[in-house]
Amino acid sequence: MSFNVPDDLRYLESHEWVHTDGATARVGITDFAQDELGDVVFVELPDGGDNLTAGEAFGVVESIKAVSDVYAPISGTVTAVNESLFDRPELLNEDPFGDGWMLEVEVGDEGELDELLSAEEYRDQIV
């Protein structure tokens, strides 16, 4: 089994990704994570304006067979929530790096990004 690991993202060992564009970061779970979970049926996310702390759980993803916490790759304030996941949680399976994104965050400390895994390091972890 080979998994999609886009080169332009940074990763957390617990299988979350982050994509930064200036001070805005988009966050989601990886292709490997969605495959491990199987059919995702429920997503619980914070509200806009909530604060995330790097390394702490910010939400929950439930598949038919499992419940999994989702951890914040970086700290910051939530500026957008992908509300389409509430009605179509299967987007996390179908397009985890695209339509299945979870949150956008205004990044507090860009230095935290250096703590995250590169695509190559993450690829090594999931082999």
Added chain:
Amino acid sequence: MTLRQSPLAGVYEDPTLTDFGGWEMPVEFDSIRIEHTAVRETVGKFDVSHMGQVTVSGPDALELTQRLTTNDVAKLSPGDAQYAGITDADGILLDDTVVYRLPDESDDDYLFIPNAGHDGEMTERWVTHRDEWGLTATVTNRTEEYAMIALQGPEAQDTLTAETALSPDSLGRFEVASGAVAGVESLVARTGYTGEDGFELLCPASEAETVWSALNCQPCGLGARDTLRLEMGFLLSGEEFNPRDEPRTPYEADIGWTVALDTEFVGRDALAARKREGVAETLVGLELLDRGVPRHGYDVNDADGEPLGHVTSGTMSPTLGVPIALAYLPTEYTDPDTPVQVVIRGEPKEARTRATPFIDR
């Protein structure tokens, strides 16, 4: 502890595996949803070799099995099967099982199917009581000798007919016959755990691969087996009953129809009293109206937030697209459409009681 391996363990391509009752079994081949849908709409095959097989033969085979299961074994003709509970002296379910009276040509008289990991304990139970009661019967745990494959779905008969000289269409529900499947001498029973038409095949472990490979359909794992049985409200040993953590009588577990009080069996007197007095709690179906997935152990409250009971099993129903669960609640909550709450991660979620099966079968 080393996990027990199915005789089919080497056959699967890349399944996700899980520990179930001391066995390492496939939980998912493609996706639970794909596998579930195949069984509801066409046909799927499951490796259920983790289920036990214990044969009982000899002059007192009937009496021994009659006195250790809740249903009336004397009603079985050769080639018949029945669902039953196995209870202790207090009427508490130790296991649920299907008892087969084997076809005349079989070497053994009766076969029963304990749940995963219970085969040793149930064989011991039969042997101990046989000796205590001075009965003459041979009790043999054949779990390692057999593979068990479930073929389930509206097209199961077509799939099986292509591979056997038997006439599967002549086999009625809860009937069993012996015959070759893909050239392998097998027992073929019209039984299952999905609510669909289908068969359960028992064949020698050494030839399991031949039978499995010949059945041309979607392989399904224990994940889909669980969602399929839950939509039917069928019990799962360890979840809906368990003598340690969830001691329940057949009446509480809503399988009172398997209790033949006019027969003599361990637990009969206790169950007769329970039936007379009525039970305080009963297994009921729930549908969650809010978003979320009810799961084993979650608390259930009444509409005002007062504790009532707990969820024994729950899932997102792939067929209905709504979250469903089973829970033990005070017996007055068996009426459908009674509002209740399921507490998920500390948050009360709106739910209502529902009749089972959840789907129309």
